[in-house]
Amino acid sequence: MVEQGENLLQAAISAGVRVYASCGGAGTCGTCKVKIESGEVATTRTEKLSDEEYQQGIRQACQSRVMTNLSVYVLVESRLEKVVLASEQKRVSQVLASGWRFKPPLSKYFLELSPPTAEDNLSDLSRLLRGMRRRYNLSHLSVDFYVLKKLARALRKGKWKVTVTTLVTASKPRAGEERRPRVINIEPGDSREKHYSLAFDIGTTTICGQLLELNRGKIVAEHIAYNGQISYGNDVIARINFSQKPGGLKKLQKATVATMNDVIEELLATSRVDAKHIGHLMVAGNTTMTQILLGLETKYIRLAPYTPLANFFPPVEAASLGIKLDKHVHLYTFPAVASYVGGDIVSGVIGAGIHQRKTLTFFMDIGTNGEIVIGNSDWMVTASCSAGPAFEGGGVKHGIVASEGAIEDFDIDHASLEPKIDTIGGKKPKGICGSGLINIIAGLLEARVIGQNGKFHRTLPTKRIRKGSDGYEYVLSWAKETQIGRDIVVTEVDIDNLMRAKAAMFAGFQTLSKSVGIECRDFEQVIIAGAFGNNINIEKAITIGLLPDLPVDRFIFVGNGSLLGARLTSFSTDLLDDARRVAQMMTNIELSESADFMNNYIAALFLPHTNAREFPTVSKRLAKISK
C-alpha cells in the first residue's frame, strides 16, 4: 500500500523494486528514470529530462509523488541488475600474503567428560574448563555468559560429550601473558566436522560474502549483491547525509543487514550448510560502511577534522544487529586507520601481504573512494582520494555498473573512425561500464578523436562526432543496435568526469610518494585491488594516466582485496594480529590539507598528464601516432 503523495522512488524501494539512484534521490543524477504507463504523478521537472523524454512520460522517480494508482516501467538503464560475478572476471585474483600459519581464530574442541559423582562434584563449568585444561592444555579461557545458559543441557544431552567453540580476538596479550580465548559456544556431541565462518566485504556499492570451511581452509561458496543502501545515494558522503535525516541511519543499517542476510541465505542454500554451524563473521568495510553496519553515528566522518568514531571496534553479537545467525556468533570488523581509510584497506594490505615483504609497493584500491597505500613491511603511508563514481558508471551519461550489456572493450579504426565494441556477456549494448570508459577514452585519444584535454576534434570527417544535449559527443552505438533504443554516446562531460577521477587517483599517488621522497620508477610492484580493478586493461589505464607508466609486469591484481583479507584473517590468527599492527603502523596523509595535491591534480587533468616526463612511453607512442 502506498499513500497518496508518497515519493515514487521510496515507494519502489519499499516494494522491493530495485532502482538505481546514484545521487540518493536528490534529483541531480537522472539515473532513476521510469516511464509512467498509466496513472498520475506529480513531478518536479529538472534539466535531467529532455523534452522528448518528458513527452514520452519518462520521469525521475525521486522527483515524483504518487497521486493515483500507477503502472510504472523502470527503464532498462535504471534497473539494478546482477553484478558481474567474480567467476566472469578476466583475471583470477592472487593471494599474495604468504607464509602464514593456518590457525583460525575460531576453533572447535571435542571433549569427553566424566559425569559428576559424589566424589567428583565439580560444577558443570569447572568440569568443562578442567576438561579443556587436561585435554588441550588450555587454561586461560574466558566464558561467555550465553554459554552458561546452554551448558547444563548440552552436557547432559550429549552424555558428557560436547564440542566447545572458542574464539580469539585480535587484542594482543600483554608481554608475558597468554592469550585468553573465549568460549563462545557449546554443542552436544561431536560437531567438529561442521565448522564454518563467514567473510564479508561491505562495499559502498556492493556487498560480497564468502562461506568458509575452517578445518581445511576452503571457500565453500561466494556471493555478491548490490548494497541495499545504493538507493539512498551513490557515495559515502550521500549516505552520511542520508543518515542525518530522521530515521535515516536506521534505514541504512537495515538495508545493509538485509543485503547481508540475502547473501548469507544464498551462500547457505548453494552449499547446503546449516546456519547454526557458522561460528564467526569477519567483516571488512570502509569506515562509513562499518559504522553504519554497527548503527553508529557517522556525522563526524565528513566534518573536519574528519574523525572516525573508533579505529578498533570490539566484536559485536551479530544477531543483535539483525543478522540472521546464532546468538553466539560475533561479528568482527577490521580496524580502520582514518575516516577515509577504513578496514577494507587494512584488509586489502593484509590480503596482498604488503606487510610481509621489503618490496616497495604501491597499492591502490580503485572505487568510488580510491585509497592508496605506499610502503612495505617496515612502514606504510596511506591516503584517500575521492575519485567520484565515474569508475562505477556514475556521472556518465550512459554509465552503468559492470553488468551484462555494458560496453567494456573498444577499438577504433584510425582511418574511418568507426568503433568496434564488445559488451559483457556479448549482449546488445545498454551502457558503458567504468573499465569500458577507460578503454574508450584511451582509444579515442590514440585515434586523435579527442585531444590531450579530452575535448573532441570537432571537424573530423565522421557523423559519429556531433553536438548533443550535453555538448559534443561520439556515438558508440546507434539506437537500433542497442537494448535501450537510443544512441549510446560518450560525451565531453563523461570524459571530463573520468579525467577528474583518474586525476584524483594519480595526484594522490604523486603527493603521497613525494611526501616520502620516492620516485615513480622506484616502485617494485603495483597492486591493484577493487572488483572493478580486475577488468582494467593496464596499458589503456596507463595511456589515460590512471596508472603510473611502469612496465606492465610490475602490476598485480588482487581483485577484491578487502574480501581477500577478511578470508585470510578468518584462517589465520597471526594475520588477524597483523591487521591490528598494520592499522596502527599506517600513517594517514590528509590530501585535502596538502598544498601539493591540488597542483598535482590540475597537472593530472590532462591525457595522460601535463608533465610528459611522468609518462614517457605513452608520450613517445602518442608522438609517433601524431607523426
Added chain:
Amino acid sequence: MAFEIPKTAYSGKIKEITLGKGEKAVTVGGESSYPFYLFEGEMPHLPRIAMEVYDAPPEEWAEAALEPFADVVSDPVAWANKCIKDYGAEMICLQLASTDPNGLDRGADEAAEVVKRVSEAIDVPLIVLGTANHDKDTEVFRKVAEVCHGKNLILGPVEEGDYKQIGAAAIGYQHTVVAASPIDINLGKQLNILLGNLGVSDDMLVMDPTVSGIGYGIEYAYSVMERMRMAALTQQDDKLQFPIICNIARETWKAKEAKISEAEDPKMGDAKKRGILLEAMSATVLLLAGADVLIMRHPEAIKLVREMIAELTAS
C-alpha cells in the same frame, strides 16, 4: 678559502621569439637565469613595453589615463603614432574592445579593417587583443589574420576554448599567438602543449598567465610566473620555456583605487600620481616575476618602469 656565493644551477633557457617584421621587429626571451639575476646568467633581451591603443574611444577611463591621449582617442592610427613618436613605444597593443558582444559588438570585418590600418601605419610590432569571448574572437581573428597575412601580428588571448580556431588562423597566415590561461602553471602548460599539437611552432608563441594589479591578487600572478620560470629554467620543462606577456594596464586602471578622484575621497591623495604609481609598481612586480612583455598605458608609468629596467640591468 674565499667565500663563494652559491649559484642556482640552470639547465634550461627561455626561447627567443621575434615579434613583428622588419627593422623594428623585437626579439624577446632568451633568459638563462631568473629575472635580473645577471650574476648567474644572461638576459640577452630586455623586457619590452607595448603601449595600449583602443579601437574605440575608451569609456570610464580615469582622467589621468585619458589625458595624454585625449586628442587621439577616436583614431587608433593617430593614437598608435602618438605612442611611437611622442613616447617612444617599441610595440603597440591594439585592444579590440569595440568587438565585445556585450558592448558595441562591432563586426569582424570592421575590426579587421582597423587592425589593417594600424598595422600599415606603424613599423613596430603589433599585438592585437580580443575580448576573450570565444565565438567572437574566433570570428574576428580569422578575419584579422587573413587581412594582415604575413605581418606576424601577435594575436590573443588564445584560450583553451578557442585555441583550435584562432591557432589554425594564426598558423595559416603566419602570426604569433598569445596563449592565455587562468593563472595556473599546469593549465598554462597544457595550453602550450595543445597549441604545439595543433601545429603552432615554438617560435610563434608567448604566454599570458593572466595577471592582476596590486591589491587585486598580484601575488598569485607573481607566484605562478615564478614557478613557470623555475620549471622552465631549472627543471628543463620545455613546454614552459616561452616568453611571458602581461596585460597589466587594463587590470590596474580598472581598479577603484586608480579611478577615484581626490575630491571624492581626499585621503586617497592625488589621483594622477596614484594611478601612475599603481601601474608602474604593478608592472615592476611582474618584471621581477619574469615578464618579457608588459602591456602598459600611462606614459609616466612607462617611463618609471623603463628607468627601473635600466637600473636593474646596469653593469
